[in-house]
Amino acid sequence: MAEYVGIDLGTTLSGLAYLKPDGNPEIVPNSDGERLTPSVVFFDSHEDVKLVGSAARDGGEPDRTIFQIKRHMDDPEHLVEIDGKKWTPAEISALILSKLKRDCSKICGDITDVVITVPANFNELARKSTIAAAEMAGMKVKRLVNEPTAAAVYYAHSQGVKGRILVYDLGGGTLDTTILEVEGDNIKILTSEGARHLGGSNFDDILLDAYAEQYKKQTGAALFSDERHRRRVLQATEDAKKMLSKLQRVNDTVANDQNSGIARIDLSREHFEKLIRNMLTRTVFLVEQALDSAKLKTSDIDHVVLVGGSTRIPKVKVILEKMFGKVPKSCGNVDECVALGAALFAKKSAKIQEVCNASYGTLAMVYNAKTKEEKLMNSIVIPKNTPIPCSRTQVYQTSEDNERIIEVDITQGEDPDAKYVDVIGRITLDVPAGRPKGCEIAVTFSYDENQRVRALIVDKQSGRSKEVAVSYKGAGVLSDEELKRRSAHLRAMRIE
């Protein structure tokens, strides 16, 4: 049995690693002989089989092929309908995880307990969906760990470095930036910041638009008219992007499927960098946000570490070198280090101090006696970057005479302005009648190692209390019975 297993469930690629007896992690290839498995699922119409990986990606039926499901893990309303059955993002992800489990266990032994990586800014529902996906695939999640944290663990292990490290993780779908301190085996996370929908697939889309524009200019026709052909061209743009990380210029030819002629695409690295400059500037903002969040300057960072396939783009390295005054390093294969780090994390988690990824609080009218102003504000109870697990309490006052029901909204976000935070839940508590306003209510938030939140409210006068695990109003989260039923169903499926 593989005791310490880590899985990188990526937007475009997924990988599984285990810890060898010598303490070093190793990627386990799938049955197709690939070290990483494309996170793509194909539902065959002829046979009752689900293809996962390269075979699914290279198939030709876009209506039956699911790409980048990870982008929807926090959307309770996102369902994929195939042959009348509606699949949740967690179920699709479970098919990918099942493929990894089945294939890899043939090499490294039975896989039961795993550490799975998630983007640093994955919210509560996305984390729950990830755990549910693993359970449906027959695995127990020991811990969820943030992707840049896992990568940094691997970097620290393989390079034997110490000091402050900034991890810049630009993957297929997301950008994460994490700053951490390493001292021997001990790792202390200082902060993580993330941007969703900022990754390699966005660059592919930008290139796709450029191809379509060129095609229109040269032939007067549209480059694609259906999803099947769009996918084919998209694959060509992805290949061109990869080539431009090695070459200064690439030439390509494209045609639509309406016999409108062939267009020649002449693309330079300089032009590609210009096309994605807006996106890359956004990544600089995120790095600055991480530095501000940790109250650090660029000169306080000892190592800049690159993770994720999109960091192969030369301009990324140039930007970071200019910013930090030092050459960024990669920890071996930038696509594999997250899974490798997750396997290490499975064993070393006790030595890794993580922090809250977001601030949690409630809405309150804050009255300032000095200025005599009052304002509806996001009142933070647990600030972002508090080491976890943690618990914090703030005392508030009731707002009305004879208030019978206390309502506490749970907010996620740092902004003091209530307009710019998410309200992720609400607790209500019945209290005795006939009391004046101003009664004290203690609000306690707790945050566990898996970045999940619990809230407790206590009416100090009556002693009445209520505690809940914060959930997104239950939407998108499966009940235990439903999870068990779907797990049994999934395990009986043919997944190749």
Added chain:
Amino acid sequence: MFKILKSLSKSLTGHKPATEVKKPAEAPKGGVLNQVAKGNAAPAAPAKVKTPEELCEITPKMSKDEIRAQLKLLYRRFNRSASSLDAKVRGEAETMLNAIVDVREKHFGEI
């Protein structure tokens, strides 16, 4: 300073401060619930197309440091909104992120 609990559903009703206070900011039309729940991230729909500076509320009198601070604040806000489940909020966030990048390039140069 004291803090009075105010849930979304109660935020437009009832509370009067214990002492005379300045009038709080007027509640947005449609209620606080509506505004917070939907993020209401970007400014109201403009009558004319706003420039990136106008969208980012950058004025000619602002110093470089003030502009930098404003852009950082806006980036934090709209980067968050960019992952909203509400397509409208995401669209508004995208407009704002583009404006933030434009203003940065204009005042601080390209990366």
